[in-house]
Amino acid sequence: MPLNPLDLYDIRSLLTEEECAVQDTVARFTDERVLPIIGDCFDQGRFPKELVPEIAELGLLGSSLPEQYGGHGLNAVCYGLICQELERGDSGIRSFVSVQSSLCMYPIYAYGSEEQRMRWLPGMAAGKTIGCFGLTEPHGGSDPANMKTNAKRDGDDWILNGAKMWITNGNLADIAIVWAMTDEGIQGFLVEKGMKGFTAQEVHKKMSLRASVTSALFFDAVRVPEANRLPNVKGLKGPLGCLTQARYGITWGPIGAAQACLSEALKYGNERILFNRPITSNQAVQLKLADMARRITMAQLLSLQLGRLKDAGKMQPTQVSLAKWNNCRMAIDIAREARDILGGAGITTEHCPIRHALNLESVITYEGTETVHQLVVGREVTGINAF
Numbered sequence: 212m213p214l215n216p217l218d219l220y221d222i223r224s225l226l227t228e229e230e231c232a233v234q235d236t237v238a239r240f241t242d243e244r245v246l247p248i249i250g251d252c253f254d255q256g257r258f259p260k261e262l263v264p265e266i267a268e269l270g271l272l273g274s275s276l277p278e279q280y281g282g283h284g285l286n287a288v289c290y291g292l293i294c295q296e297l298e299r300g301d302s303g304i305r306s307f308v309s310v311q312s313s314l315c316m317y318p319i320y321a322y323g324s325e326e327q328r329m330r331w332l333p334g335m336a337a338g339k340t341i342g343c344f345g346l347t348e349p350h351g352g353s354d355p356a357n358m359k360t361n362a363k364r365d366g367d368d369w370i371l372n373g374a375k376m377w378i379t380n381g382n383l384a385d386i387a388i389v390w391a392m393t394d395e396g397i398q399g400f401l402v403e404k405g406m407k408g409f410t411a412q413e414v415h416k417k418m419s420l421r422a423s424v425t426s427a428l429f430f431d432a433v434r435v436p437e438a439n440r441l442p443n444v445k446g447l448k449g450p451l452g453c454l455t456q457a458r459y460g461i462t463w464g465p466i467g468a469a470q471a472c473l474s475e476a477l478k479y480g481n482e483r484i485l486f487n488r489p490i491t492s493n494q495a496v497q498l499k500l501a502d503m504a505r506r507i508t509m510a511q512l513l514s515l516q517l518g519r520l521k522d523a524g525k526m527q528p529t530q531v532s533l534a535k536w537n538n539c540r541m542a543i544d545i546a547r548e549a550r551d552i553l554g555g556a557g558i559t560t561e562h563c564p565i566r567h568a569l570n571l572e573s574v575i576t577y578e579g580t581e582t583v584h585q586l587v588v589g590r591e592v593t594g595i596n597a598f
């Protein structure tokens with residue numbers, strides 16, 4: 212039996228029945244609903260908002276949360292497979308789900324009061340309330356401890372001032388989880404659309420994640436009630452805890468993007484006849500394709516083990532950093548190589564590699580740049596903080 216080039220080590224056989232079912236369901240959604248439109252969405256710089264009700268209907272928003280909050284109690288491997296299959300379509304669609312699930316629903320669940328959970332989570336799981344997560348600021352995202360956005364107590368309220376930059380879903384969001392410096396350290400606030408002094412401005416001229424909304428957020432003396440403060444966390448560990456959840460999913464996403472690129476390169480390469488034979492008959496092209504399959508296999512094994520560690524409650528942030536670094540680098544290199552194998556045809560969005568390559572420029576940067584994750588691993592192995 213020939214092996215599946217997209218799964219050379221038969222990782223699929225390591226999945227449970229439930230995990231396989233989740234993967235198949237999301238794969239079908241991507242094939243039927245995302246792939247037919249996503250090239251045009253990317254060209255037009257348009258997030259396909261019309262897919263949100265279906266994404267919600269499939270249970271992909273907050274899928275790991277308990278059922279009373281609208282979730283399905285799925286395990287970490289299921290969440291990873293959701294990210295993988297969505298990003299096989301486009302990093303923008305996966306980013307939407309990552310932000311809603313890991314960066315917005317997770318902090319409300321983990322750090323919020325029961326009242327906040329019941330108020331927000333069911334609507335977010337249903338896709339009726341969209342969230343965004345504001346941590347990065349215009350002066351530099353890699354050093355979030357140097358936060359300028361601040362909240363000061365005023366009676367029973369807080370007064371919020373500052374700005375956030377590069378915020379996914381910013382202009383779509385009904386609610387923004389905003390991290391701000393207070394006299395008691397960094398705290399999270401639920402800032403609602405329409406609150407006086409809160410504005411969102413979409414970032415245009417993007418060459419990456421064009422099928423995703425990215426915004427700047429501005430807070431000009433926004434009055435936020437105490438009931439909208441996340442009561443159960445203080446300090447940088449609040450936002451970093453959310454990022455660990457999201458980054459875990461991001462280790463899986465680029466596997467899907469890379470599989471899409473390898474698949475397209477194989478198909479195109481087998482049909483492209485030059486010098487009287489398919490270009491895949493050339494050793495130089497085979498080396499590239501073999502290397503793609505090798506790197507995808509390693510990334511799959513990394514993420515699956517990471518997921519098993521997460522489900523066992525043993526996952527460490529450094530392990531997430533290593534996988535985020537490895538898998539984003541793997542995917543961006545594969546997307547660029549696949550683009551090359553397609554020759555001139557590779558430069559249009561008729562084929563997926565250039566779109567994935569451009570998207571992955573964001574994925575390798577957001578949620579901690581490649582360098583930041585390398586330094587996290589470096590700190591772990593040397594015991595020396597080089598930041």
Ligand SMILES: Cc1cc2nc3c(=O)[nH]c(=O)nc-3n(C[C@H](O)[C@H](O)[C@H](O)COP(=O)(O)OP(=O)(O)OC[C@H]3O[C@@H](n4cnc5c(N)ncnc54)[C@H](O)[C@@H]3O)c2cc1C
Pocket residue numbers: 310344345346347348349350351352353354376377378379380419420425573576577578579580581582583597598
């Ligand atoms: C499309 C997109 C969507 C995003 N979505 C969100 C979102 O929803 N919410 C959110 O809060 N943020 C979001 N971000 C922001 C993202 O997390 C930041 O862009 C990222 O953390 C890097 O911050 P920065 O862009 O300010 O770069 P900087 O922090 O200014 O870094 C610039 C360069 O310096 C390097 N560098 C930094 N420190 C060191 C060091 N100590 N040693 C060596 N090199 C170093 C970096 O690796 C990088 O190459 C998004 C970004 C993009 C592009």
